[in-house]
Amino acid sequence: MKPFKLDNEQKIKSGFKIPDGYFEKLTTEINAKLADNEPKVVSIFSRKKVFYYAVAAVLVLALSIPLFNYYNTTISLSQEEVEDYITLQSGITEDDLVNALDKEDIEKLKVDLKIEDKVLEETLLNNTNLEEYITD
């Protein structure tokens, strides 16, 4: 038997078959896919839609006026009133306040009082209850 030589042989075909009518179907399918992929232009300014949106917006605004009036009553409190409330009305104890303050807050509270030595001496001399100052 002669050795196999590709060039000496009759052309060997791949042997693949294509289903009947395949290419007609392919064209239709590809065109359909491309049509699906095309971005559809939808006008957001179509007259009908604009009208409905406008009606809806007016209704929402109209209905919200009473609600706005009801909730929009801001009460202004003076600093004094707030302090009074905290010291007299609320159940906040001194301990609560101390715990609520951190080091930074305490630093901020420090007031640098420039008391002259003379005034300090006089105060100490005139005040008999010295213990209060010493212990604090």
Added chain:
Amino acid sequence: MHEEKEFIAQLLDPKTQNKAFQKLLHDYQRPLYNHIRNIVINHDDTDDVLQNTFIKVFKHLKDFKGDSKLFSWMYRIATNEAITFINQKAKKNGLTSEELQTKIVNNIKADDYFDGNEIQIKLQKAIVALPEKQQLVFKMKYFEELKYEEISEILSTSVGALKASYHHAVKKIEEYMNNN
């Protein structure tokens, strides 16, 4: 070349695009089908890849620079799509692409859309045993009868290298055919 430029312009112009694309489909569907089928072997897979190829071509027409011919650009897209498809299918099945190809070719007799005789089956088996690049070059040269210059533009490989690849492929195929 001038004709091709004109045709590309028609493909890009929304007024003439549809008609031009139908011509493109008509002219290229058979050669691209054969090209993809030779790589993926199965008809249904070829159908998927071919549809994706044309959709990709349509979507990227605006990016086509015209540095290469429309023909080679489309073949390049088809080749990439087919190879990507095979790799993904192999991955899904937990196989390498070579193992998958071998499996498909070993079952080729059962394929409804294959009616090859013993020698055709043997040739398919000999091809699948080749390295991927040699397989591609052999199929494009032998089955699709493309010129080396055309294959060179599609695969971005020199004509010399392609000739060497084809020569090696033929030698290995003859060896397989004589020993099996």
